[in-house]
Amino acid sequence: MELAISLILIFMILGALYALHAKDLLSAVIACGIVGYGLVICFLLLKAPDLAIVQIVVETITLVIMVAVVLDSTKEEKFLKPDNQGFINIVTAAVFMVVIFYFLRLAAVNMPGLGEGSLRMAKYYIEGAADKTGSANLVTGVVFDFRGYDTLGEGTVLVTAVLGVLTILRIKGKK
Amino acid sequence: MTVYLLCFALFMVGLYGIITMRNLVKIVISLSIMEFSIFLFLALIGYIDGGSAPIVDPSAPDKIYVDPLPQAMVLTAIVIGLATTAMLMSVIIRIYRKYKTLDIREIKNLRG
Amino acid sequence: MKGMTLIVKKTTQLIAGIVFLYGIYVIIHGHLTPGGGFAGGVIVAGSFILLILANGSDFLNLTKEETGITIIENMSIMIVLLIALAGMIIGTRVFFHNWLPKGDVGELISAGVIPLYNIFIGFEVAASMLTIFLALVIFKEEITK
Numbered sequence: 001m002e003l004a005i006s007l008i009l010i011f012m013i014l015g016a017l018y019a020l021h022a023k024d025l026l027s028a029v030i031a032c033g034i035v036g037y038g039l040v041i042c043f044l045l046l047k048a049p050d051l052a053i054v055q056i057v058v059e060t061i062t063l064v065i066m067v068a069v070v071l072d073s074t075k076e077e078k079f080l081k082p083d084n085q086g087f088i089n090i091v092t093a094a095v096f097m098v099v100i101f102y103f104l105r106l107a108a109v110n111m112p113g114l115g116e117g118s119l120r121m122a123k124y125y126i127e128g129a130a131d132k133t134g135s136a137n138l139v140t141g142v143v144f145d146f147r148g149y150d151t152l153g154e155g156t157v158l159v160t161a162v163l164g165v166l167t168i169l170r171i172k173g174k175k
Numbered sequence: 176m177t178v179y180l181l182c183f184a185l186f187m188v189g190l191y192g193i194i195t196m197r198n199l200v201k202i203v204i205s206l207s208i209m210e211f212s213i214f215l216f217l218a219l220i221g222y223i224d225g226g227s228a229p230i231v232d233p234s235a236p237d238k239i240y241v242d243p244l245p246q247a248m249v250l251t252a253i254v255i256g257l258a259t260t261a262m263l264m265s266v267i268i269r270i271y272r273k274y275k276t277l278d279i280r281e282i283k284n285l286r287g
Numbered sequence: 288m289k290g291m292t293l294i295v296k297k298t299t300q301l302i303a304g305i306v307f308l309y310g311i312y313v314i315i316h317g318h319l320t321p322g323g324g325f326a327g328g329v330i331v332a333g334s335f336i337l338l339i340l341a342n343g344s345d346f347l348n349l350t351k352e353e354t355g356i357t358i359i360e361n362m363s364i365m366i367v368l369l370i371a372l373a374g375m376i377i378g379t380r381v382f383f384h385n386w387l388p389k390g391d392v393g394e395l396i397s398a399g400v401i402p403l404y405n406i407f408i409g410f411e412v413a414a415s416m417l418t419i420f421l422a423l424v425i426f427k428e429e430i431t432k
Contacts, residue, residue, distance in 0.1 A: 115224035161258035
C-alpha cells in the first residue's frame with residue numbers, strides 16, 4: 001500500500017514540476033489535470049469512495065473553466081534570465097522551505113506510521129453513528145448530523161462565490 | 176513515513192510556484208497544487224490497516240472501518256477549493272481585458 | 288459561440304439524459320451508498336454544461352437578467368436553514384436536531400431528516416455551478432459582438 005501511493009506521488013510531483021516550467025499555457029493547464037486525476041487514484045486506494053467521486057467531477061469542471069480562460073489569452077513568451085528582483089524571489093523561497101522543513105523535523109517524532117491511526121475519536125464515531133443517526137453511510141451521517149455547522153458554512157461560501165462572480169463579470173448598461 | 180515526506184515535497188513545489196512565477200495563470204495553478212497536497216495528507220491520517228470503506232453492513236457486525244472524520248473534512252474542502260478557483264479565474268479575465276497582458280511585472284509598471 | 292459537428296451533437300443527445308438520471312440517483316441514495324448531496328449536485332450541473340458546450344450558445348435565448356436560476360439557488364439554501372430551525376421548535380431545544388423518525392438501517396426511507404438535506408443541498412450546488420458557467424458564456428458573447 002505504501003509502495004503504490006509513493007509511486008503515484010512521484011508521478012504527481014513530476015507532473016507539477018512540468019506544469020510550472022511549461023512554455024505554453026495550455027500544456028500547463030493539462031499538467032494540472034494530471035495532479036488532480038492522480039489524486040483520484042490515491043483516494044480509491046485509501047478506501048474513500050465519496051472523496052473520489054467528488055474530486056473527479058470537480059477537477060473536470062475546473063479544467064473546463066481554466067481552458068476557457070486560457071484559449072484567448074497570449075501564449076507565454078520566452079523565459080528571460082532572472083534579474084535582481086527574480087534573484088530575491090528565489091532566495092525568499094529557499095528561506096521559507098528551510099524554516100518549514102525545520103518544523104517538520106520537530107513534529108515527525110510523534111507521527112505514527114501509515115495505518116496505525118489514533119483510535120480515540122474514531123471508535124466513538126464508528127460505533128455510535130449507525131444507531132444515533134440511522135444512516136448506513138457513515139460519512140454522510142458525520143457531515144450532516146455530527147458536523148452540521150460546517151455544511152452550513154460551506155453553503156454560505158458557495159453562495160458568496162457565485163455573488164462575487166456575477167458582480168465581477170457584469171456588463172455595464174442593460175438594454 | 177516516506178509518504179508524508181513526499182506529500183510535503185508536493186506542498187513545497189506549490190509554494191515555490193507561488194513565490195517565483197511571473198504569469199498569473201501559473202500562480203493559480205500553484206495554489207491548486209498546494210491544496211491537493213493537503214487533501215492527500217488529511218486522507219492519509221485516517222487510514223487504518225485492514226479496514227474497508229465506511230458503509231455499514233448490517234449482516235456483518237464485526238468489521239473494521241476506516242475513520243470517517245477526516246473524509247468529512249476533505250469533502251467540504253474540495254468544494255470550497257472549486258469556488259475559490261472559479262472566482263480567481265473571473266478576476267484574471269477582467270485584468271486581461273484591461274491591460275492586454277498577463278505578466279505581473281508589466282502590470283505593475285503600467286498601472287492604468 | 289458556435290456549436291460543434293454533427294457527431295458530437297448526436298452523441299450528447301443520447302448521453303445527457305443518462306448522466307442526469309445518474310446524478311439524481313446519487314443524490315437520493317446519499318445515505319445508503321457513497322455519494323451524497325455535493326457529488327450528485329455537481330453531476331447534474333455537468334449534464335447541462337455538456338449540452339451547452341455541444342450545441343453552442345446560439346440555441347439559448349440569453350438575456351442579461353439572472354433572476355431565474357438564482358431564485359432556485361437562494362430558495363434551496365433557505366429551505367435547508369428552515370429545516371434545521373424546525374428542529375429547534377419541535378422536540379428538544381437543539382439546533383440541527385434530527386426530528387423525523389429513524390427507520391431501520393439500510394432502508395430507503397430512514398435516517399430522519401438526512402435525505403431532505405441531501406436533496407436541497409444537491410439543488411443548491413447544481414444551481415451554483417450552472418450560474419458560474421452561464422456568467423462566463425454571456426461575458427464571452429458580449430466581448431465578441
